[in-house]
Amino acid sequence: MAKMTMVQAINLALTQEMEKDDSVVVLGEDVGVDGGVFRVTDGLIGKFGPERVIDTPLAESGIAGISIGMAVYGLKPVCEMQFSGFDYLAFHQMESHAARLRWRSQGRFRVPMVMRAPYGGGVRALEHHSESREAYWAHTPGLKMVIPSSPRNARALLVSAIRDPDPVVFYEPKAVYRAFREEVPEAEETIPIGRSQLVREGRDVTLISYGATMHPVLEAASLLKERDGVEAEVIDLLTVSPLDDSLFTQSVKKTGRAVLVHEAPRSFGPGAEIVARLVEKSFLYLEAPIARVTGFDVIIPLYQREREYMPGTERILRAARETLSF
Amino acid sequence: MPRKEIELPYRVEYLSILNENAEVDKSLEPNIPESLLVKLYRAMVLSRKFDERMLILQRQGRIGTFAPIKGQEAQVGAVALLEPEDWLVPSFREMPAEVWRGKKLEKVLLLYGGYNEGGRTPDDLNNLPVSIPVGTQTLHAVGLAYGIKYRKGKNVAMAFFGDGATSEGDFHEALNFASVFQVPAVFICQNNHWAISLPRARQSHSKTLAQKALAYDMPGLQVDGNDVLAVYAAAKEAVDRARAGGGPSFIESVTYRLSMHTTADDPKKYRREEDVEQWARRDPIIRFEKYLLGRGLLSEESVAGIADEVQAEIKEAEERWTRMTEKPADPMEMFDHAYEELPPYLLEQKEQLRRELDAKQTEAN
DSSP states (O other), X not given: OEEEOHHHHHHHHHHHHHHHOTTEEEEETTOSTTOOTTSTTTTHHHHHOTTTEEEOOSOHHHHHHHHHXXXXXXXXXXXXXXXXXXXXXXXXXXXXXXXXXXXXXTTSOOOOOEEEEEEOOXXXXXXXXXXXXXXXXXXXXXXXXXXXXXXXXHHHHHHHHHHOSSOEEEEEEGGGTTTOOEEEOSSOOOOOTTOOEEEEOOSSEEEEEOGGGHHHXXXXXXXXXXXXXXXXXXXXXXXXETTOOHHHHHHHHHHSOEEEEEEEESTTSHHHHHHHHHHHHHGGGOSSOOEEEEEOSSOOOOTTSHHHHSOOHHHHHHHHHHHHTO | OOOOOOOOSOOOEEEOSBOTTOOBOTTTOOOOOHHHHHHHXXXXXXXXXXXXXXXXHHHTTSSOOOOOOTTOGGGHHHHXXXXXXXXXXXXXXXXXXXXXXXXXXXXXHHHHTTOGGGGOOOTTOOBOOOOOSTTTHHHHHHHHHHHHHHTTOOOOEEEEEETGGGGSHHHHHHHHHHHHHTOSEEEEEEEOSEETTEEHHHHOSSSOSTHHHHTTTOOEEEEETTOHHHHHHHHHHHHHHHHTTOOOEEEEEEOOOOSOSSTTOOGGGTSOHHHHHHHHTTOHXXXXXXXXXXXXXXXXXXXXXXXXXXXXXHHHHHHHHHHHTSSOOOGGGGGTTSSSSOXXXXXXXXXXXXXXXXXXXXXXX
16 A cells, blocks of 8 residues: 555556446646646556547537547546636536436446546635536535545546546645645455445434545544534545435434535525425424525635635634533 | 729629429539439438427427427538548427438437437537527537537538527627637528527618628628539538638528427418528429439439338337337436536535325325
């Protein structure tokens, strides 16, 4: 096992899948010669050549559209949107075709493609480079929406996404790209899509999140233990859609209290869906209203005000305490 | 330093072989086997008659909205160049091309009659389903063609779209990608002069649509889209070029939408009958029939025979379709093919519908 960053872990997943299966191709802006603006695809073009690691013209809808054609043909395209804030251009192709061709053709055609994009804030970026719109993809029947939180699960989930027979949108938390290193096994490892993970066992309150906010959530869990003697149970969704509610509904039946955390704006965000499932399935066990600690319903501010927008450890701690003292 | 003219490859030419008076340019007459010529004629007659029948069925409420193809039957000249393993990427006004390639008439009726089953393509037929979002499918053809090239195949992907599609961004992205990657794609624009109510002159300020290809360093040819011989010849050139590794081509097929945009449209609101009549005189079937009669490949008897055959074929398809749709559609099937494997929460929803339907059934009994 080697310790590596999320960038390196994703690179490992791509390299190994491309070695294993020559139908896997990578395409996007600057992914080839430049190795990706975050260097995620660094070295791939040297190993696999420009026909398999494709530097495309600057056209997101085009990238998504040709990926659909490639996938129908029988390739396994892993396309990149340079930043999730530019994937809106690809949305039409993904919603109108990628998500529908299996259904439209009644199973004759499939679209086993992956669309990867760095998402989320916390890196002092320009406008459009800190977006968190996973809800748009989660709300699209026919697509899957996956968001890793650490190097090891990023690698394992991406392998599953590439092998998935249906289109997967894979958002990579850019704030985590180089934030820390984790042991990632060289040997192949996968995590099934559609399964959430228990990250910390507890009794008193359930904290649910995904992506970059898993880290302030885990910090808040530590502080709750240290300062308040509270044992928080922490769940990492890993897949936003299809949403696995079995783990968190069971957890809240045990704890009676839940705090949901995401960067995405509050209204109509993934948290709202989690609340709905908890009400559907764990209603009688709730001891307090379900708290959402999220971004606000505004465009994420430029970096002088970004910290107060993001759901950080303090806000999560406060929400957990309020839930516990209800 | 005086300005220097930059030489650009390609110019736009117009190709017409069999004109509206059924006069043929012998020097351009393509070498099409006689059996294929008759097959093309029959396909055009079938398309016209089936389209007319579909309109009647729609007005009777037996099928829903669809886009009539009247006037655009010569599109079969292009797909006649395709091998079974080539790909057809249609928009929504390519019933003649789809049927030529093997789509069953009853499948067309199923689709427009509101059955998802109509979208199912047989495993040995490389036709993408009908694509409604205008111009978007051009990118799929590029992806397919990239796959063909990647696997070192000799097949081609042929995309169809209208004049309106040439205003959409995806169309431009598709031509750009196709030419940068030099993929075996053929882009066929059916310029039928109307995008619902917008006439061609207001869709683009360009003199031709074919010239748009030149911006992408792609050959662009304008053809008389009501001349099946010209459509065939142009498509042959493009398909041969693609198979030989010469990259993509663009064909602007100048035709006319003799009928309405869809059955929900009333063209009288935005165009004059006189203009339609003018184009009706350029009917692709009339001139082709005259040509084949002139060559002795058709006779008055065989023309009548084909007309009867075609009506019988349509009638049989309708009967099969009627039998297929005797029982009401099972709403539980709406969950089929959402994913390869339905996720748990979707299975819960399916179960919920099952319970609701059962409860309704119990109440009814």
